Amino acid sequence: MTTTFRALLGATALCAAGSVAAAQDPVTLTIATVNNGDMIRMQQMTGAFTEANPNITLEWVTLEENVLRERVTTDIATNGGQYDVLTIGTYEVPIWAAQEWLTPLSDLPEDYDVDDLVPAVRDALSVDDTLYAAPFYAESAMVMYRTDLAEAAGVTISDNPTWTEITAAAEAMTDRDAEIYGICLRGKPGWGENMAFLTAMSNSYGARWFDTEWTPQFDSPEWQATLTDYLTLMNEYGPPGASSNGFNENLSLFQQGKCGMWIDATVAASFVTDPEDSTVADSVGFAQFPNKDGVDNHGNWLWAWNLAIPASSQKQDAAKAFVAWATSKEYTDMVAEAEGWRAAPPGTRTSLYENPAYQEAAPFAAMTLESINAAETQKASVQDIPYTGGQFVAIPEFQGIGTQVGQTFSAALAGQMSAEDALAAAQSTTAREMARAGYPK
């Protein structure tokens, strides 16, 4: 045995010992997550993961959507390194990946089966064919309505309703004395709150945020029609306090039987049909996101809440193990076993929609997949647009602009300004911010 060989052998042994030690080093992962039902359920299910990985401890930072976004963005942009796993949306993934803030997920375990991810979702999370985040659940938007109220009011809602149909149904179902409101929609300001809905609605009206020169289009007749109709729907048939209702507030109103219809994320379907939480579980029907008569565009959005690992995390391997576990087929099976198939995280895996047990347990499965597949994030409006994204505009400046415009529209909803004034204010704020950001680029 030569000295070199011995040295090599020694080094190999040391490395092996080192990696064994590393694998057993206790690691604490700090996971930032959003406070919605699916994520809370995930926290409760992590016992299986920590049992299989006794060296990994999980620490949760659970926050409301807007707060999560602020915290996570600040942390990653300043290289703070506070979190090892981030919950981020489809909006952030491509922008952050381009900034090299995220770790590419190119080496996930073999049995993870990347090809099983729904193609639209996988595309949205990839930059140059590299996956930068793993989808936990994905959603589009659709109409959820009370079949019993519709029947009592003598209205039918077709699978592909128009806004005229929706307005008529809302009017028929409203019974203010009984605290039943024909329609519940988002009114809480925020680019991911009321503006997600209003942008999708505007797409279904044939409107667009910007023309091909990046000039804001709030002065267009299409936006005028969108906002006027939205305000009419909400003022005439909506619940009180609508200007502070977001996804969670509307979910709770619908579950308590106060809404005739609710147009929002498909992911809500499993919560409104859950007999434990929803008083109206057995009488919920589903329909596609409406379109305006004569506009062939349903305004479907595409959103996924995803788990990503910041490039600044010092615990990449453990974080990857966790991300792969939480977004795996096994996790879906586990949720199904514990809480039934209806509770399985929707929208991310093709295999779930091919599973007969899921199709049977989830009456909304077909409509959800149809909505997700129909989402055209590359061309969200029937008019020419310079941006991608369904219910958002995929530029970094959109967070700020969307929130300010959201505030303005929320003020119009609260009756503090007219639709015309709100649109004029939105136009000037957006033009001002876009000029500052140097568009067209």
Place this chain on the structure above:
Amino acid sequence: MATRQTQSLARLMRAPAIILLLIWMVVPLAMTLYYSFLNYNLLNPAVTSWAGWFNYQYFVTDPAFMAAIVNTLVLVLGVLAITVIGGIAIALLIDKPIWGQGIVRILIISPFFVMPPVAALIWKNMIMHPSYGVFADIARFLGLQPVDWFAQYPLTSIVIIVAWQWLPFATLILLTALQSLDGEQMEAAEMDGAGSVSRFIHLTLPHMARAITVVILIQTIFLLGIYAEILVTTNGGPGNASTNLTYLIYRAARLNFDIGGAAAGGIIAVILANLVAIFLMRAVGKNLD
């Protein structure tokens, strides 16, 4: 008498504290000043350049800026009016010997110990909510339409919440002043035939002047920076209806991630706050001499 040596020794020994205090204050201020002249957005940290006065110009020409100044003043003055007048009234009431005085006093003071975001959440979801709130229940009981407080009266709602929190502080300070009022003087005035109103105006109020000044000065400092209550309840809206200067800066920094603009806003706020402080010290601070 201090000799020259002891004087210089004292200076030397004081120096570390003073230097530390200077660093404590000067470093953040200098950094804010520096950032306020930069084009610096967290979402594009690579594109950072010198901006000159642009951030300042941009901040003051923001359509929300004037609204924020007006809202800040309304908030401060509204809360001050409620807490000073209410504080005097409650202090007079609980100064009288009543049964269960200790418990009443503790109950009255307790809102001050509730953290602002918690208080705001309680007011938002349990008291002022148009569907589930206590006010809505009362309105329905009386056969009225519930008021959607945060949409219809956003700034008033915030004034109410903040005043509820600061009323105990005002009451406490004013009560201590009231308790130090000389009983013999009161008796003498009564014997001279002064009625209760003129006793209050000519004796009690002048006696409380210093305490009122302290309440106004301390509260103004805190009220200029109200933020948690707005964030939790209205998010500055609807529109800019409840955006104050602090919330406008927060919006620039944390929603738009515009660090340069937010820093410029911060400097403007410091200048404005100092102007208010000078005015206050001149106008009411002379009571403290």
